[in-house]
Every structure is written in C-alpha cells, then in structure tokens.
Amino acid sequence: MSKVDLNLSMQSVPSFFGAPIGDIEDLSEKKIAVAGLFCDHFSQGEPGARYAARQLRYASTPLLANGLKISTPSNIIDVGELNVFPIEPIKTQSILEEQSSRIQQTGARLLALGGDYSLIPALVSGQLKAKPDCHLKFIRISRNLDAAETPVAQKNPMNRSSATRQIAEFCGGASSIAMLGVSDLSSIEEYEYLSDGFVRSAHQLSKSLTGLSEQIVDDLQDEEVGFYLSVDVDVLALPSIRSNSPYLGTGLSPEQLTSLISELGKLPIIGADVTGFIPDLDLSGSAASLTVIEIIRCVIEAMSQESALCH
Amino acid sequence: MPLRTAPIPRMAGHLSFMRSVRANFEDLSSGSLAVIGAPMENSNNLKSGARFSPLAIRETSVYFGWYANPQFSNPINIDELELFDTSSINEQLFDLGDIPILGQTKFKADELITRSIEEVYKRNATSIVLGGDSSIIAPVSRGIAEGKSAAYIQIGGKTPGTSNTELSQQTSAPLASLLASGKVKLKDTCILAPSENPSVEFIKELTDTSAKIFSSNQLNNMDSNEISDLSLTLSNRNLPVIVNLDLSSVSSELHGMSDKPVFNGMSLKLLRRVLVAIARAPIATLILTGHNPTVNGLSIVKTGQRLIVTALVGYLCSRLGLINDFKSNDN
Amino acid sequence: MSKNFGESSTASATFAGFPERNLEDISQGSIVVFGAPADSTLPRRSGCSKGPKAIRQATMNALSCYFNSPSKSVVSIDTGKTTRFRSEAVGIDLGDLADCTEVSTETLKQIEKLTTGINDQGGLPVILGGDGRILEGFVNGLQRSLPELGVLVFSNRLDIPEANDLPSKALSTLLTSKPSSESYPLLAIGTNGIQPHKNWKEIQKIHGNIISAEDIHDQGIDAASNEIQQFSLQNKQILCVVDAGVLDTGYAAGTPSLNVGGLSPLQLIDILSKTNFTEKLVGVCVSNVAPSLDARGHSQYASAEALLAILGERLFEDIS
Numbered sequence: 001m002s003k004v005d006l007n008l009s010m011q012s013v014p015s016f017f018g019a020p021i022g023d024i025e026d027l028s029e030k031k032i033a034v035a036g037l038f039c040d041h042f043s044q045g046e047p048g049a050r051y052a053a054r055q056l057r058y059a060s061t062p063l064l065a066n067g068l069k070i071s072t073p074s075n076i077i078d079v080g081e082l083n084v085f086p087i088e089p090i091k092t093q094s095i096l097e098e099q100s101s102r103i104q105q106t107g108a109r110l111l112a113l114g115g116d117y118s119l120i121p122a123l124v125s126g127q128l129k130a131k132p133d134c135h136l137k138f139i140r141i142s143r144n145l146d147a148a149e150t151p152v153a154q155k156n157p158m159n160r161s162s163a164t165r166q167i168a169e170f171c172g173g174a175s176s177i178a179m180l181g182v183s184d185l186s187s188i189e190e191y192e193y194l195s196d197g198f199v200r201s202a203h204q205l206s207k208s209l210t211g212l213s214e215q216i217v218d219d220l221q222d223e224e225v226g227f228y229l230s231v232d233v234d235v236l237a238l239p240s241i242r243s244n245s246p247y248l249g250t251g252l253s254p255e256q257l258t259s260l261i262s263e264l265g266k267l268p269i270i271g272a273d274v275t276g277f278i279p280d281l282d283l284s285g286s287a288a289s290l291t292v293i294e295i296i297r298c299v300i301e302a303m304s305q306e307s308a309l310c311h
Numbered sequence: 312m313p314l315r316t317a318p319i320p321r322m323a324g325h326l327s328f329m330r331s332v333r334a335n336f337e338d339l340s341s342g343s344l345a346v347i348g349a350p351m352e353n354s355n356n357l358k359s360g361a362r363f364s365p366l367a368i369r370e371t372s373v374y375f376g377w378y379a380n381p382q383f384s385n386p387i388n389i390d391e392l393e394l395f396d397t398s399s400i401n402e403q404l405f406d407l408g409d410i411p412i413l414g415q416t417k418f419k420a421d422e423l424i425t426r427s428i429e430e431v432y433k434r435n436a437t438s439i440v441l442g443g444d445s446s447i448i449a450p451v452s453r454g455i456a457e458g459k460s461a462a463y464i465q466i467g468g469k470t471p472g473t474s475n476t477e478l479s480q481q482t483s484a485p486l487a488s489l490l491a492s493g494k495v496k497l498k499d500t501c502i503l504a505p506s507e508n509p510s511v512e513f514i515k516e517l518t519d520t521s522a523k524i525f526s527s528n529q530l531n532n533m534d535s536n537e538i539s540d541l542s543l544t545l546s547n548r549n550l551p552v553i554v555n556l557d558l559s560s561v562s563s564e565l566h567g568m569s570d571k572p573v574f575n576g577m578s579l580k581l582l583r584r585v586l587v588a589i590a591r592a593p594i595a596t597l598i599l600t601g602h603n604p605t606v607n608g609l610s611i612v613k614t615g616q617r618l619i620v621t622a623l624v625g626y627l628c629s630r631l632g633l634i635n636d637f638k639s640n641d642n
Numbered sequence: 643m644s645k646n647f648g649e650s651s652t653a654s655a656t657f658a659g660f661p662e663r664n665l666e667d668i669s670q671g672s673i674v675v676f677g678a679p680a681d682s683t684l685p686r687r688s689g690c691s692k693g694p695k696a697i698r699q700a701t702m703n704a705l706s707c708y709f710n711s712p713s714k715s716v717v718s719i720d721t722g723k724t725t726r727f728r729s730e731a732v733g734i735d736l737g738d739l740a741d742c743t744e745v746s747t748e749t750l751k752q753i754e755k756l757t758t759g760i761n762d763q764g765g766l767p768v769i770l771g772g773d774g775r776i777l778e779g780f781v782n783g784l785q786r787s788l789p790e791l792g793v794l795v796f797s798n799r800l801d802i803p804e805a806n807d808l809p810s811k812a813l814s815t816l817l818t819s820k821p822s823s824e825s826y827p828l829l830a831i832g833t834n835g836i837q838p839h840k841n842w843k844e845i846q847k848i849h850g851n852i853i854s855a856e857d858i859h860d861q862g863i864d865a866a867s868n869e870i871q872q873f874s875l876q877n878k879q880i881l882c883v884v885d886a887g888v889l890d891t892g893y894a895a896g897t898p899s900l901n902v903g904g905l906s907p908l909q910l911i912d913i914l915s916k917t918n919f920t921e922k923l924v925g926v927c928v929s930n931v932a933p934s935l936d937a938r939g940h941s942q943y944a945s946a947e948a949l950l951a952i953l954g955e956r957l958f959e960d961i962s
Contacts, residue, residue, distance in 0.1 A: 008426050010347075010408040012333060013325045013369065021325055021333070024314045038323030054322065058366070081323040083315045099314055472710035484710075510711030511724050511961070526719035564893045564906070567938025571703055574908040574944070606937055 014057040015078035016113070017297075022077040029107035032073075032303055035099075036081040037115030037275070042089055042158040045116075045244035048278035052114035053081060055279035056296065059289030073300050079103070082112070084119070089158040093122045100126025104271070109303055112273040113296060116244055117146060118160040120230055120273055121167050127228060127271045128170055135225045137176045138167050139216065139264060142232035142276075143183040143202070143251055147174075147190040165193065178216050180260065181205060181235040181252055202235065202251050209259055213266040226270040231261065231299060233277040233292060241288045242278040254291050258298040265302030272299050321376075326369045327406035328441075329624070330376025334405035336427075341435035344627055348409035349424050349451070352444040358570060360605030365409055365441035367604035371616035375624050388625075390580070395633050403631050407431075421450040428454025432551070432595060437630060439623065442600040448485040448555055452494045455551045455595045462499040462545035462552045463489060464589060467560025467576070467601060470505050470524075473512040485555065485600075497522050499550055501541050503530060503585060506559035506573045527560070527577040535588040542592035551595035556586070556622075558601035558615060566615030569601045579618050583625040590629035597626060655698045656735035657770070658705060658950075658957065663734040665756075670764035673731065673956060677738035678753055678772040678779075680745045682932070683805050686898035689932030693886075693942070694738050694770040696933035700946035715961060724961040731957050742772070745805035750779035757783025757925070766956070768949070771929030773898070774885050775805040781816045784881055784925050790819050791924065792827045792877030794870060796910060796948070797885035798834050798855070798901045800841035812844035826850055829873045831866050831913070832858065832888035832905045855888070855904050863909055867916040874919035881925040884910075884948045886932075886941050894944055896936025907944035914951035926952055 015021050016034045027033050036053025057078075082099045085091040100123040103110045112123055128136055140146075147164040168174045177197035184201055191199070198216055205212075217225075234243035237251035252260065277292050327333050328346040339345055348365030387394050410427050412420040428451050431438045440451050445468065455461050463486065471487035474497055486502075489495040498520035502509075504527040509517075517524055523541060530538065546552050561582055563572035577585070604613055628634050656662050657675040668674055677694025708714045708727035715726040739756070742749050753769065757780050760767040769780050774797075785791055795813060804810040819827045828850035845852065851873070857865045874880060887897040890904035928949050933942050950957060 008336075008423070008430065009411070010335070010427070011411040012408040013327050013406065014366070015325065024312070036323065038320050050320075051322070054326070057325075078325070079314055080325055081315075081319050083317045083319060085317070086320065095317065102314065469707075469710075473712060505719075507707035508716035508718050508725075510707065511713060511715040511717050512711055514717045524719060528720050563938060563940060567940065571706075572907070572938065572940050572943040574906070574911065574940075574947075 014061040016057055017060045017072045017076065019072055019076045019078045022079055024079070024102060024106065026077050027079070027103060027106040027108035030075055031108040032076045032111050032300060033079045033103045033108045034076050034111045034113060035079050035103075037084065037112050037119050038081045039084040039086055039092065039115045039119055040244065041086040042092075042118040043116045043160040043244060045246075046242070046278060047244075048242070049114060049116050049244055049276060051281060052275075052277040052279050052292075055281065055289050056113055056277075056293060059286050060293045073297070073304070075304055076111075076300060077108075092119070093157050096122035097126040097129065100124075100271075101130040104130030109269070110271050111296075111299065111303065112275070114275065114277070116160055116275050117142070117163050117230070117232060118158045120275065121163050121170065122158070123271070123273065124167050124228055125170050131226070131270075134270070136171050136228055136270075137178070137225045138171055138228050138230065139178040139180065139267075140164060140230045140232070141180045141235050141257070141260065142230070143181060143234045143245060143248070144232075145179055145182060145186045145190040145194060145199075147193045148187075149189075168197075181257075183248060183250055185248070202237075205260060206252065206256055209263045212260070212263050216267070225268070227264075227267045229261075229264060229269050229272040229299065229302065231257075231272070231274045231295065233274070233295075238291070241291060242280075243276040244278060245276070254295065257295060261295070261298040261302050265305040266307060268307035269303045272303055274299060321373055322370075326373050328369050329372045329404065331404040331406045332401060334407060336407070336430040336434065338405060339431060339434040339436040342403060342631075343434070343436035344404050344631055345407050345431050345436050345438045346405070346441065347407045347427060347431065347438055348441045349412065349443040349447040350409055351412045351420055351424070351442070351447050353446045358603070360603040361442065361444040361600075363604050364443065364599070364602045367613065367616050368441050368599070368602070368619060369406070371613065372620045372623075374617075375620055393634055395628055397633060400631065400633070404627065424450035425454040428596065429457065432457075437594060438596045439627065440596055440598045442598060442602070445483070445485040445555075445557070445600045448598055448600065449488050449492070449494070451596060451598050452489055452553055455553055456494045460494055460496055460499065460550065461595070462548060462550040463495040464501045464503065464542060464545065464552065464554045465505070465557070466503045466555065466582075466585065467506050467557035468555060469507060470502060470509040470513050472510045474516050495553075496520075499545060499548065501545065503541075504560040504577050506557070506571060506576070527575060527581065530577065530585060531581055535584060538585055538588035539591040542589035542594065546592040546594075552592055554589065554594050554597045556597055556599050558619065561618060566613075566618050568603055568606045568613065568615035570603070579621060582622045586622050586626035587629040587634065590626050594630060599623070655702045657698050657768070658701050658733060659709070660733040660735040662737060665736065665759060665763075667734055668760060668763040668765040669732060671732060672765045673733035673768060673953065674736060674760045674765035675733065675768045675770065676736040676756065677770045678742050678749070678776045679738050680742050680749055680772045680776055682773040682803070682898035682930070683745070686803060687932065687935060688898070689896070689934045690771060690773045690898060690930060691743055692933050693772055693929070693931035696942035697770045697928060697931055697946050697949070698735075700939070700942040701950060703943065704946050704950060722962065726959045726961055728957055728959055745773050745775040745808065747808070750776070750782070753779030754783040758786050761787055761924070766923065766925065768926045768953075769928070771927065771931065773803070773805055774887070774929040775802050775808065776929055777802050777883055777927050778811065778816060780925065780927050781881065785818050788879045788924055790827075790877070791817060791879050791881055792819070792873065793817060793829075793881045793883060794873060794919075795828070795830045795883040795885065796832050796888045796905075797830060797883065798832060798887045798904050799885075800830060800833055800837050800845055800852070812841040814844040814848045814850055817848065826873075827877065829853070829869060831870070832910070834901070834903050858905060858909055858913075863913045863916065866913045870913070870917040870919065874917070874922055878922060879924045880919050880922045881927065882919075882923060882952050883927045883929070884945055884952070886928070886930045886945050889941060889944055894936055894938075894940035896932050896934070896939075896941025897930045898932055907940055907947070910944060911947045911951055914948050918954055920954040920956055923952070923956075
C-alpha cells in the first residue's frame with residue numbers, strides 16, 4: 001500500500017464547473033439545475049449551438065481550462081441534457097415543457113445552456129405550469145427582438161424569430177417583457193408590438209446601467225413577480241464568439257454584459273438560459289468558450305442572490 | 312421518475328465511456344470491467360496533448376454506446392458476422408472517471424494512479440486505463456504487481472536498447488523502467504508489433520529468456536489461437552497480465568496521431584483480431600498510450616480515436632465473454 | 643568560395659547527428675549535407691522553406707532505434723537481418739544556405755557553386771530542399787565535373803516546376819550527357835497522372851525510362867527495383883532525387899502540389915531498401931517537403947527514411 005496518505009476520489013466525467021451530476025431527486029430549493037440543450041434544428045442560421053453544452057462543460061473543467069482556477073459554485077447540479085426530438089418540433093416543445101415544469105416543482109431553478117432561443121418558450125411555459133400563481137416576467141438580453149408574427153403554430157411551433165411574441169402571450173402580454181441590448185436594426189413592427197414592454201438598446205446600456213433594475217420593476221408595475229432571464233450570446237460585439245446571428249460589429253462587450261447581468265441580480269431570477277453560442281470544436285476555440293463560461297457564472301451568481309427589489 | 316424519459320441524441324449529455332454507468336470503486340466486483348482515465352503526460356510543449364486522450368476517447372466512444380439504446384441492442388459486427396449479446400454490459404462495464412492528477416507533483420500523481428489501480432484490482436475487476444502517455448505504465452503496473460511481479464504484453468511502442476540499464480540509453484521505452492524496477496521480468500514479456508526495429512542486444516536478451524517478439528507481418532500470418540496462446544501462457548504462470556496498447560502499433564496512415572510515423576504497422580482488422588485473441592486470458596489491465604488527440608485538433612470524431620475505440624470494443628467484448636467463437640477465416 | 647550559411651536552423655538536430663562544420667572540413671568520401679530552404683511559389687502551396695529542418699529532425703527520429711542500441715545495431719524482426727549504423731561514417735552538416743528563401747537565378751547559382759565545391763573536395767553532396775526547382779542548381783553543380791551523370795528520380799512529374807520568373811523544365815533537359823544505344827541517363831519512378839506531352843517527348847529523346855506509380859501498384863515494388871538495378875549497371879555516376887510529391891497525398895500531404903494515386907511511403911522506402919547503388923552515388927537531392935501541410939508528419943518522415951535507404955552502405959552495415 002502507498003506510504004502517502006492520499007484522499008482517493010475520482011474526477012467524474014466533465015460537468016458544468018465540475019458540479020455534481022444529478023437527476024430530479026437531487027434537486028431542492030436553493031439549488032440551480034444546470035441543463036444542456038442539444039438542439040439547434042429549429043432556427044435558421046448557422047448550426048452548431050447543439051454542441052455548446054458539451055464544449056462549455058469542457059471549458060469549465062480545470063483540466064481543459066488552460067490551468068485557470070475555475071471554482072465550482074456550490075449550489076449547482078448538472079442534470080445533463082434535456083430530452084429533445086430534433087426533427088419533431090411539437091414533441092420537443094411538449095417534452096421541454098414537461099421537464100422544465102418538473103424541475104421547477106422541486107423548488108430548484110433551471111438554468112438551460114446551449115441550443116438556441118427557439119427552445120425557450122417551451123421552458124418558460126413549463127415554468128408557468130409549475131408555478132401558476134407566480135407572475136412571471138421575462139428579461140431577454142439579445143441583439144434581436146424576435147417578436148415577429150407567430151406563424152401557424154401547427155406548422156412550426158418552435159420558431160426563433162417569433163419566440164418573444166410566444167413568450168409574451170404566455171406571460172400575459174408584451175408588458176411582461178424587457179428586451180435589453182437590442183440592436184438599432186430591429187423591425188418597426190416588432191418595436192411596435194413591444195411598445196408596452198421595456199426595451200433598451202446596447203448603445204443605451206453601454207452608457208449607464210445605474211438604476212436599470214429599478215426601472216424594469218417600475219415599468220412592470222408589479223412587485224410580486226419572478227423573473228426569467230434569457231441571455232443570447234449574439235448580444236456580444238466580439239467576432240471571435242460565434243452565434244447563430246451574423247456578426248454586426250455592434251453590441252455589448254463581455255464586461256458590459258457581465259455588469260448588466262450583475263445589475264439584474266437584484267431581481268428574483270427563478271429561471272434562466274444562455275443560448276446562441278456556436279463553439280469551435282477544437283481546443284483553440286476554448287478562449288471563446290471561457291468567455292461564455294464567465295457569462296454563465298455571472299448568471300448563476302445573479303440567480304443565487306437574494307433579491308433586493310422584489311419578494 | 313428520472314428527469315429524462317426518452318433517449319438523448321448520441322453526442323449529448325455526460326459522455327462516459329461507451330455510455331457506461333458512472334461508478335465508484337465500491338460498485339466494482341469480480342467480472343467488472345472498469346474504465347479509468349489517467350490524463351498524465353511528460354511531453355514537452357510541442358508534443359503535448361496526450362493528457363486529453365481520455366476525454367477524446369470517451370467522446371468518440373459514445374458512438375459505440377448502442378447497447379444503451381433499446382433500438383440497437385444485440386448488435387452484429389457485420390465484418391466478422393459476430394453477434395454481441397450486450398444485455399449484461401450495463402452490469403459489467405463501468406466508467407470510474409479520471410484520476411485527479413492535475414496540479415499534483417509527479418510523485419503524488421504516480422501514487423494516485425497506483426492507489427486507484429490497486430482499488431480496482433483488489434476487487435478482482437479488470438480495467439482499461441486511458442492514458443496519458445507511457446509515463447503512466449510504471450505506476451499502473453505497481454498497482455497491479457503489488458510488490459511482486461507481473462507479466463507484460465506490449466503492443467506497439469518502443470523497445471529498450473538493452474535491459475541492462477547501465478548500458479541503455481533509452482529512457483522513453485516504458486519496458487525499460489519496468490525491467491529495472493523488477494516489476495516485470497524479461498522472460499514474462501511478449502512484444503507485438505513494436506514501432507521500430509529492436510536493437511540486436513535486446514533481441515539476444517529476449518531470445519536467451521525465450522520471451523517472444525513478433526512484427527505486424529508475423530502476427531498477420533498467425534491464427535487467433537496462436538495469438539491467444541501468447542497471453543494464456545503468461546497468465547498460466549500465476550502472474551497478473553498487463554497489456555500496454557500503444558497507438559504506434561497501427562500504421563500511421565490510418566490515424567496520424569502518434570509521435571513517430573510507422574508505415575508498416577498493423578491494420579485495424581489485425582489489431583482488433585490481436586486484442587480479441589489476447590483478451591481470452593484474464594488480463595488484469597489494458598493501458599492505452601500513444602494517442603495525442605490534439606495533433607489534428609480536438610474535435611467530434613478523429614479517425615485515430617475511432618480506430619482505437621473500434622479495436623477496444625472488440626477487446627472488452629472478448630474480455631467480458633460477449634463474443635463466443637473465433638471465425639476460421641482469421642486471415 | 644566562401645561559406646554563405648545563415649543562422650543555424652539545425653539548433654535541435656543535424657542530419658543523422660553529423661557535426662555541424664564548414665566547407666573547409668570536407669574530406670574525401672565524406673557525406674556533406676546542406677539545406678536549401680527555398681519556398682515554393684504560386685500556384686503551388688508554400689511551406690517548403692521548413693523542409694530542411696523537418697527532414698533533419700525526421701532522420702534523427704528514424705535513427706533513434708540505432709542510437710538506442712549500445713552497438714548501434716538493430717534487427718529486423720521480419721527478416722532477421724541485423725544492421726549497424728556506422729557511427730564512424732564521415733559526414734558533416736553545413737546547415738542551411740542563407741538568402742535562399744525563394745527560388746531565383748541567384749539561388750540556383752549559389753547551389754550550383756556549393757555543389758561543385760563539395761564535389762571537387764571529394765565529398766558526396768546531399769541537398770535538403772526546399773522547392774523542387776533547386777534540382778536545377780544541384781544538377782548543374784554536379785555536371786561540371788561529372789559529365790556522364792545519370793539521374794534516378796522519384797517524382798510524380800517529368801519536369802521541375804516553374805518558380806518566380808523561371809519557366810518549368812523537362813527533367814531530361816537538365817542533363818548534358820548523351821544517351822547511347824546501351825544506356826539511358828534518366829529513370830523516373832512513380833510518375834503518374836496527366837503529364838505535358840512535351841516533357842514526355844523530351845524524355846523519349848534521351849531514351850529515358852519511366853516506371854509509373856500505377857506500374858508499381860499493379861506489379862509490386864519489384865517493377866521499380868529491378869529497373870533501378872538495371873539503371874545502376876548502365877550508369878557510372880548516379881544522382882538520386884526524391885521529390886516528396888511522389889507520395890500519395892492521402893498518405894503524406896506535406897508537398898506543394900497534390901498527388902492522387904501516388905506511391906505510399908512504404909512503397910517508396912521498400913523500393914530504395916531493396917536496391918543498392920551506393921558505390922555509384924554522386925549526389926542526393928530531397929525536395930518538396932512542406933511539413934506544415936502535413937499535420938501527421940508523414941512527408942518528412944518518409945523522405946528521411948528514403949534518404950537513409952539511398953545512403954545505404956555509406957551509413958549502414960549489414961552484419962548478418
């Protein structure tokens with residue numbers, strides 16, 4: 001036997017931030033269930049976001065994070081990938097709703113990573129089903145409004161470009177929606193639809209974030225709320241980070257985005273996602289993944305904070 | 312009821328080796344096969360990358376996790392017309408994860424590897440150790456040999472210039488340090504398809520001790536029973552048998568992922584046949600080395616990784632008794 | 643003649659562990675290696691400037707099994723043959739030519755001059771390329787004192803490529819020796835694919851012989867090695883050229899142009915291992931190795947093994 005007294009425990013397969021791997025029975029209040037979304041099939045634009053969860057697991061594993069010390073948030077559990085049916089949108093919508101609802105029913109909060117925005121309405125719907133008494137407000141950080149007219153639901157229930165409108169319908173109207181980081185090139189019809197909501201462009205946010213959360217709460221006229229935070233990587237003004245929207249050269253810097261997310265931590269965030277990231281699959285792409293990992297860490301911290309503004 | 316009620320897409324979720332059950336040491340028993348990663352390497356900057364091999368092999372191996380999908384249970388190997396009965400594989404194949412070597416000194420890392428392998432071996436389980444480079448062989452062997460000695464089958468890799476360590480200039484041949492430490496005796500060694508011609512001194516030493524060495528051409532002309540006799544003979548000496556599979560045993564044009572190109576190495580078919588044959592003996596551990604997945608980038612699928620996993624599937628199915636017959640059309 | 647070598651690019655390896663020396667150190671019968679890191683030009687892919695260094699490192703890799711043995715001897719498991727590396731073989735590595743990063747008339751003259759100098763002092767010049775065009779300077783350098791030069795070329799093409807302002811030239815036009823009814827001064831091995839008709843005609847003019855890659859695939863390596871033996875009987879002085887482009891791109895992609903249907907590394911090495919014309923060898927040229935284009939390292943390694951096989955008895959001794 002060895003003379004060296006060593007605590008022998010194995011390093012499991014890669015998980016988000018090296019968090020314990022669990023399932024529904026491991027979830028409870030105060031826990032954040034981090035789940036991957038292996039699906040990018042329902043949106044136009046460049047595919048690849050399906051691999052985001054895997055690459056983000058790698059990027060947040062110390063072995064692969066180029067020696068960076070990435071500490072594990074203590075309240076997260078990696079529950080693996082949510083079920084999806086990549087060629088069956090109706091089935092996918094249904095099962096995502098169900099899984100989201102079941103997670104929320106345990107008292108834990110869901111943080112979904114990877115995939116794209118077309119999947120999020122189903123998760124929000126599941127959130128509402130789990131807590132029908134909770135007024136859910138939706139904060140979206142993205143360059144796009146994605147509030148186009150909803151196409152015939154039967155034909156394509158999962159459509160990124162109309163996802164915001166779908167979510168607004170779930171949450172009781174456009175007044176429940178806050179859109180942050182929007183580019184100046186959005187369509188007038190979508191702006192008009194969201195006129196009752198709270199919309200701030202990337203340019204406006206880059207000037208100052210002071211009091212933003214208070215403004216969101218004021219504008220939404222209701223303090224008895226829970227918030228769902230949806231972050232899309234397309235809001236970043238970084239060509240090195242690929243998202244499934246074409247790079248426009250405008251947007252937020254990673255520092256501005258993390259500051260924004262920290263500011264939003266004053267709100268009671270009961271569900272979140274980070275989507276739209278198309279990772280490079282080679283090691284050289286890990287720099288982009290590390291940036292997104294920092295954004296995700298910020299979201300986790302925001303979700304973990306006690307709300308300063310709402311109850 | 313678990314969170315997921317349907318199968319997930321092939322490359323999704325937590326990627327354990329062949330989608331096997333993640334387990335701890337306590338879950339192992341006699342008849343178990345544990346896959347364990349040892350992401351350790353001594354390479355310098357230009358050649359580093361072997362430590363990512365366990366990750367890369369697991370990533371590729373999920374393509375072979377068909378038994379976990381009820382639509383594809385009991386698959387057939389159409390090349391060999393072999394039927395695998397994989398219904399019990401979930402009770403036998405486990406992934407223990409990686410030995411946490413990162414940030415440790417070499418001494419501590421070696422000890423961690425040795426202790427981990429001891430834990431597997433004392434439960435009468437067998438293992439596949441995903442290296443790392445050949446620096447993991449010595450600590451793994453210590454974990455198996457437990458102060459005594461072991462038999463050693465080397466597939467691919469370099470041979471020492473001589474087993475006389477005072478004369479030997481070669482420090483990178485793993486067998487050299489095993490012989491020097493007494494963990495392995497030359498007479499209990501068998502070398503298959505080494506990556507380069509052995510020195511005349513070493514050949515003489517092998518011949519004097521009746522140890523065996525075969526080139527890939529010679530292996531190609533042997534039938535599977537002759538190959539399996541090599542490992543059975545060693546195991547009949549009441550010694551634990553350690554197998555080191557180095558990727559340099561395979562012709563480099565099939566993968567291009569090892570340091571030194573080998574143009575006259577084994578084909579995949581031959582490698583698989585050799586592994587299936589030697590797995591008839593109670594192999595204590597198979598150590599995989601020589602694979603650097605960063606050579607062509609670390610991506611979804613690399614030919615070399617596919618090749619390794621294809622060969623390993625044959626090995627573990629043979630080792631777990633899931634293949635019954637050898638076909639007569641070996642060659 | 644002054645040495646005009648740049649900063650040593652052989653910091654980590656010299657060819658076969660030869661000492662790095664100067665021109666003045668050349669002795670009769672010594673193997674004298676130098677590099678010409680001239681890069682290839684459009685439309686071919688660049689990368690050849692790293693060729694000399696890569697070939698040197700690959701030869702050290704290939705010889706590691708010999709250096710590993712106390713007696714520098716290894717055994718072929720297949721044949722039982724024992725071979726010793728002649729550490730007493732006299733050889734020097736001059737390093738790489740400075741100001742040789744691209745092919746030009748000036749560069750070719752430099753190569754010609756250096757080759758002549760080596761030859762005059764009784765050394766065996768071995769040039770590590772670099773773009774295949776360097777062969778022109780090398781041949782010119784040898785032919786100054788060796789008018790009856792025969793050229794054995796392993797290449798997928800029948801010419802040397804155009805480079806900068808220099809037009810391509812058929813291989814045969816490089817030679818000044820006149821063919822006779824009994825001998826031919828050019829043997830091309832491994833040529834394949836579509837070739838310009840004029841090159842073919844030029845080779846016919848000097849009664850050159852061609853063994854194509856397809857011949858070797860169909861008939862085996864004996865088709866080439868028998869022909870080489872015949873060629874060596876008929877020629878008193880042989881320059882051997884290995885253009886890495888003779889290798890199939892699927893096996894070894896590290897060359898400026900692509901070759902589908904070429905030789906495998908094993909075929910090239912086996913052909914050269916089976917033949918022996920070392921006594922008549924007056925020069926060796928290895929060219930068109932672009933290591934950055936081959937992530938697997940096969941091109942430089944195959945070229946290095948081929949070069950070692952060509953040097954044969956000069957470097958190795960059969961013991962058994």
